[in-house]
Amino acid sequence: MCSEPVLSVRDLCIQIGRQQVVDGLSFDVMPGERACLLGASGSGKSFTAKAVLGLLPPNAQVSGSIRIQGQEAIAIPAARRRADTRVSMVFQDSLSALNPLVSIGAQLREPFSRHHGLSRKAATHAAVSLLAAMGLPDPQRLIKRTPAELSGGQRQRVCIALAMACKTSLMVADEPTTALDVVTQAQVLGALREHTGTSGTAMLFITHDLHAASQLCQRAVIIERGVMIESGDLDTLITSPQHPFTQELVAAAHSVQPSKLNAADSFASIDYRKSA
Ligand SMILES: Nc1ncnc2c1ncn2[C@@H]1O[C@H](COP(=O)(O)OP(=O)(O)OP(=O)(O)O)[C@@H](O)[C@H]1O
Numbered sequence: 445m446c447s448e449p450v451l452s453v454r455d456l457c458i459q460i461g462r463q464q465v466v467d468g469l470s471f472d473v474m475p476g477e478r479a480c481l482l483g484a485s486g487s488g489k490s491f492t493a494k495a496v497l498g499l500l501p502p503n504a505q506v507s508g509s510i511r512i513q514g515q516e517a518i519a520i521p522a523a524r525r526r527a528d529t530r531v532s533m534v535f536q537d538s539l540s541a542l543n544p545l546v547s548i549g550a551q552l553r554e555p556f557s558r559h560h561g562l563s564r565k566a567a568t569h570a571a572v573s574l575l576a577a578m579g580l581p582d583p584q585r586l587i588k589r590t591p592a593e594l595s596g597g598q599r600q601r602v603c604i605a606l607a608m609a610c611k612t613s614l615m616v617a618d619e620p621t622t623a624l625d626v627v628t629q630a631q632v633l634g635a636l637r638e639h640t641g642t643s644g645t646a647m648l649f650i651t652h653d654l655h656a657a658s659q660l661c662q663r664a665v666i667i668e669r670g671v672m673i674e675s676g677d678l679d680t681l682i683t684s685p686q687h688p689f690t691q692e693l694v695a696a697a698h699s700v701q702p703s704k705l706n707a708a709d710s711f712a713s714i715d716y717r718k719s720a
Pocket residue numbers: 460461463465483484485486487488489490491492652
């Protein structure tokens with residue numbers, strides 16, 4: 445495995461107006477790794493994700509360094525980034541992430557044609573195969589539908605398929621399961637687990653949900669009010685949290701997921717995290 449990080453964030457500071465929303469954040473994501481940025485609502489997770497993606501609003505003042513595949517990208521908006529420093533993304537709201545007027549097939553064909561030079565027929569074939577790999581039933585029919593004709597879970601898996609079709613070395617997933625019911629959450633987490641990690645694409649998973657993070661990620665960076673308070677191996681953070689906020693997070697997750705904890709004794713024993 446290459447030892448250079450896919451993503452290296454150093455001393456990231458983001459100010460919006462007078463508010464310091466991110467303050468001196470540093471972390472790495474290694475090739476094929478799934479890491480999470482974990483924090484309460486308003487802690488600066490989304491602004492960090494936007495900085496990595498090159499999608500900060502024009503009024504944001506940003507400093508520090510964001511290196512993607514070794515290239516400095518902090519001051520470069522998404523549309524002007526070199527192909528090898530582009531980052532794919534999956535957002536919470538799958539309905540607004542997709543074009544409501546364009547069929548799923550046409551939206552999925554686009555990255556295959558644009559980034560991989562496939563013909564229309566080959567791109568359609570690739571889109572159908574990818575949707576099938578996401579566990580979506582009857583993908584031949586599904587590609588003819590528009591986003592509003594799909595369920596939330598189906599749409600989110602289409603968004604993951606779109607991100608995968610871009611074949612980037614890093615995917616940022618910002619609260620991708622928050623809007624979904626628990627059964628659909630599990631399907632979407634399963635699709636993310638299967639299609640990221642050691643298979644090639646590293647992932648930065650943005651969440652406030654320790655349980656979801658524990659099903660996907662090997663490592664966590666925990667932030668509070670824009671500042672990193674603790675980071676490291678997620679198993680260790682769960683079994684031995686040091687900071688009071690991390691201790692609260694673990695205690696809260698234990699109280700919400702008692703059956704899982706009783707069965708497994710600890711989140712740490714959910715061993716599928718380690719596989720691709
Ligand atoms: N447009 C804005 N202008 C100024 N401050 C903002 C703006 N949007 C968000 N903020 C503030 O920036 C801080 C960080 O917001 P951010 O959206 O990054 O948090 P978050 O951790 O992603 O929260 P959530 O989990 O609720 O999405 C918050 O304190 C928020 O109040």
